[in-house]
Amino acid sequence: MSGLLHRPDEVRRWIAERRSADGLGVRRVPFDRMEGWRFHPDTGNLAHVSGRFFSVEGLRIRHGATEREWSRPVIVQPESGILGMLVRRDRAGEPEFLMQVKMEPGNFGLVQLSPTVQATPSNYTRVHAGRGVRHIEHFLPPRSGRVLTDALQSEQGAWFDRKSNRNIVVEAPDGVVAAPGDDHRWIPLHTLKALLREPDLVNMDSRSVLACLPLHETAERASDAGESFGASLARSLRPSDAGAPHTIGELLTRLNDVRADRWAEVRRIALGQVDGWHREADEVRHGAGRHFRIIAVTAHASGREVRRWDQPLLAPVGVGVSAFLVRRVEGVLHVLVGAHWEPGLAAGAELGPTVQCDTGDFAGLSREQRPPFLDAVLTAPEKRVRYDVVQSEEGGRFHHARSRYMIVEADAPTAAEAEADPRFSWATPGQLIGLCQSSGPVSVQARTLLACLHTLW
């Protein structure tokens, strides 16, 4: 067996088989039924008794300009892990990715496709770390393969306090992977693109890593020289300022202006000190039911391997929306980048999608309170909507955290409105991919959309 799955239905069958063979189940429990997790008697922080994994603590935010103060719970995970993707090329030069089928308790559908490796230093550096991480050797020095991209990337700044992961893609030398193993299969790029058109199959980590990979040569080879959407997109993927209305430097200066303007003091506090949130027997929730809840689950596998573990998860309210408005100018696609501030981002704000709503909270807002361009995206006529698929965020920390990811062509009035707002800038996808390769400030939601854009050429 070659370990290669060529068609989307083969991948779907593999995922379904694993789901049933592993006899997976997850159910909610009250906090006091979680084995190994405790609320600290003094601080109220929710942490594992070993001090490992992650904890739920608080952030206090004081907005610089208005001095308004508020606080909220946050997931603290000090370790920066590796998200590693192994890639090889078939005879025609098409990339094939070594994907892992991975169960996470918070995953919608339990099992999704993850990169070749998801691991933290405590998994792979400690002497007695137990079972090694399969395929990790390709990502640690000395490497036999060629590093195609390698950079630290941030994750959700509304839910994590300064979390980052190393996103790395390594091209495998011929035949270096003799046997992928039960949890891994090679999947060609065109198949992965097909799977990205479906909801909840390609996990957040996979999308994040894919976004950092320069694919402009592959895309341009696959596209015609015409004026179609796909051809414009392929031309826009070059990691340079060609065809872009602003240089990378100008984009970063506009971002730095927003950072200064939106400056806030953010301080880690104890979960017990967070105002306006309530701890019940089975959830920590916001007084008005907004944002998210912290819940507890017990997860078990009863198939090939019997194991059970408990953990907290962050469960967002409703389904979020992240969207790029796009336009075509002289045969090059531009996306409208928004500078979005979040308390858990190290530098305060990053370049993200046009619309970035992590939760479905916006439903209750008045028209004035709604984020810019949200309605332009949600009410766009069908013919302008190029992509509209629900995808899941990290299932190891979030419970059914899902967002509608959309790519929508802007009409002329909307495009004109965007020009006037300094928080928004037109950029080429290639500029963002270039930034991703140098640990540039591109949000995880924007990286998902960059991965989804590849479904359109």
Added chain:
Amino acid sequence: MSGLLHRPDEVRRWIAERRSADGLGVRRVPFDRMEGWRFHPDTGNLAHVSGRFFSVEGLRIRHGATEREWSRPVIVQPESGILGMLVRRDRAGEPEFLMQVKMEPGNFGLVQLSPTVQATPSNYTRVHAGRGVRHIEHFLPPRSGRVLTDALQSEQGAWFDRKSNRNIVVEAPDGVVAAPGDDHRWIPLHTLKALLREPDLVNMDSRSVLACLPLHETAERASDAGESFGASLARSLRPSDAGAPHTIGELLTRLNDVRADRWAEVRRIALGQVDGWHREADEVRHGAGRHFRIIAVTAHASGREVRRWDQPLLAPVGVGVSAFLVRRVEGVLHVLVGAHWEPGLAAGAELGPTVQCDTGDFAGLSREQRPPFLDAVLTAPEKRVRYDVVQSEEGGRFHHARSRYMIVEADAPTAAEAEADPRFSWATPGQLIGLCQSSGPVSVQARTLLACLHTLW
């Protein structure tokens, strides 16, 4: 009066005049004599009663691989400020910088040259911020000048917890600055280079901003096409991978490998929880007298303007050493970059000098404990030492924090030894300058050395 100082002695006279005219004085006081600063009764944190400026708290570090734990005091300053340099060109195209003469209580010599603007958002964004910051308008949107470089840069990770400042250089349109004002003068690049050859005149912020400025065209115009040190240096300043042994991508992968290897969990704690440090009436000190002390000073000006303020300062032990080993390969200069871990750096480690000792602590270490290449630098014969000048760090937070900055040509055995150690990489100065322009991970000590390198062409 043109507001231009052309010769180094004119600048020295200006600084000396200001020093005496302002009747400046700083003296140490016990903590309880500091007006407005208190140790918090519960946490022991040293902070201003208003909650503004900065505070002295603690960090607890748990090293990932060994699980060794330790703690230390740290300066916490959540605000990210602006270090802004205004530049114009004379008729021959030489850059002239609008420098500020600035008194800081911790400065060696009290008064040094700072960038055009040093300001935090609370200085320039708040409605009732009082007296405006002179020349700030050139650095805030909408700008009339052209932005030459603009990026967030880190500062000392051994003394600050994740401090960063926006380093920005703006080219002024002709005649936009009618009157520099008493505290500002235009100083040409060649004069600034001469001042950088002297100790303690060009402050850390100025050096940091200068390091981010692409000067390769100016340097190449000024240099011959030969094989001299200066010509090799000028060619090495191009912000590209040309003539470099590694690509930027390879440099960053090697850095990420060190980050993973040297991974540690760093957590902010209260100053009162720091182990092994003692609080006396007039200092917080390490039990064995190592690292640094926290002291208190009262500063006063009795000249044109009468004012007085008190504040804590961090006073390092002894004089540090930061040095680049350099070599010339085929007419291009390479510097030996070290990946140095510090607890207060957001990503754990950054690209720094070959040798980076913030304090004089190394004097007591055995040969085995001494940092790599320290002795190679300190014992190099005079003819290999290209630069050896003591410069000061930030005088607003540190008291007489001084380091010997050195640029030393490596002999063949040392250069060979460097090749074998994955923590060290040969790079061109231009690669580092390019990284600085994109908020890349180049340490503040390395940025000082990049500024000092310009004295050698």
